[in-house]
Amino acid sequence: xxxxxxxxxxxxxxxxxxxxxxxxxxxxxxxxxxxxxxxxxxxxxxxxxxxxxxxxxxxxxxxxxxxxxxxxxxxxxxxxxxxxxxxxxxxxxxxxxxxxxxxxxxxxxxxxxxxxxxxxxxxxxxxxxxxxxxxxxxxxxxxxxxxxxxxxxxxxxxxxxxxxxxxxxxxxxxxxxxxxxxxxxxxxxxxxxxxxxxxxxxxxxxxxxxxxxxxxxxxxxxxxxxxxxxxxxxxxxxxxxxxxxxxxxxxxxxxxxxxxxxxxxxxxxxxxxxxxxxxxxxxxxxxxxxxxxx
Numbered sequence: 582x583x584x585x586x587x588x589x590x591x592x593x594x595x596x597x598x599x600x601x602x603x604x605x606x607x608x609x610x611x612x613x614x615x616x617x618x619x620x621x622x623x624x625x626x627x628x629x630x631x632x633x634x635x636x637x638x639x640x641x642x643x644x645x646x647x648x649x650x651x652x653x654x655x656x657x658x659x660x661x662x663x664x665x666x667x668x669x670x671x672x673x674x675x676x677x678x679x680x681x682x683x684x685x686x687x688x689x690x691x692x693x694x695x696x697x698x699x700x701x702x703x704x705x706x707x708x709x710x711x712x713x714x715x716x717x718x719x720x721x722x723x724x725x726x727x728x729x730x731x732x733x734x735x736x737x738x739x740x741x742x743x744x745x746x747x748x749x750x751x752x753x754x755x756x757x758x759x760x761x762x763x764x765x766x767x768x769x770x771x772x773x774x775x776x777x778x779x780x781x782x783x784x785x786x787x788x789x790x791x792x793x794x795x796x797x798x799x800x801x802x803x804x805x806x807x808x809x810x811x812x813x814x815x816x817x818x819x820x821x822x823x824x825x826x827x828x829x830x831x832x833x834x835x836x837x838x839x840x841x842x843x844x845x846x847x848x849x850x851x852x853x854x855x856x857x858x859x860x861x862x863x864x865x866x867x868x869x870x871x872x873x874x875x
Contacts, residue, residue: 601636608636614643621647667700674700675728678735687739694732694739701729712756714763715825730764733757734773737790741781754786758793763817771795802844806851807861815869822872 598607611634622631622643635643678693702709705716714726733756740750761770771794778787804816827833851858 601639602632603635603639606636606638610637611635612637612640614640618643618647664704668704671697671700675732678732682735687742691736691739694736697732698729701725710752710756714760715821726760727764727766730757730760730766730770733760734770737786738777741783741786744782747783747786750783751786751789754790755793758790761794763820765814765817767794802841802848803851803861804865806848807858807865815865818869818872819865 598609599611600606601608601611613634614631619631674693674697678690678697681687681690681693698712699709701707701712705712707713707716712729714729717726733753736753737750737757740746740753757770761767764770771791774787774791774794778784778791781787804819805813808815810816823837827837851861
């Protein structure tokens, strides 16, 4: 009689067990997923197919995922806020460095300049020494290229003052040769470098910089003829578009090849036709505005 009752009790327990709709495990109780948890899971991208009730184990797992998701979101928001703060602080570093240069406190100026460059590396998620002018393409911050160029120019001259910093001077010169072709101060830097080469302690590094920067200077014949200067902002923008967009595709490279094949003849015609220059200037400005639009 007692055995019969025990069997009936066991049967009742089995029948009372419920199946978790999420993991399929048997459980005595199902816990409801509250609205707050659903919203948090949805924000973390984990709410697809989420049932209204789950077992205790699943509930604990979801709670842990929500906590981790919130933590990651807070960390991401903190990183973004730090980047904004760093971006604003870079201006003070440049002002500080230039003030120190005026006072001939060159070592201190170099420290401020290096901090400025490191800020840019952090903002653009680059390792130390990996700044590249192309990362400023299609950005309202593209004018930063000219600032960076002036920084590397000063660093190259500062490091030339001490024989211990020959390697650093070479690194600054190499970076300068990358940025200067895309800056508005290209002709000024080249003239200064030619004069600096005669008095530099490491003239071979300056000579190498001049060779690299000249060979890397991009051409843009038609745009140069239209805007009457190879250093016009519109010409710089079109060069950015060519180097970072057109040259990355097969048809883009074909277009660039064809452009340079016919460009000298057209540029010569533009120089003799003010009306054509005026029309093309209007059209190219439209293209430039489209290129720089987000």
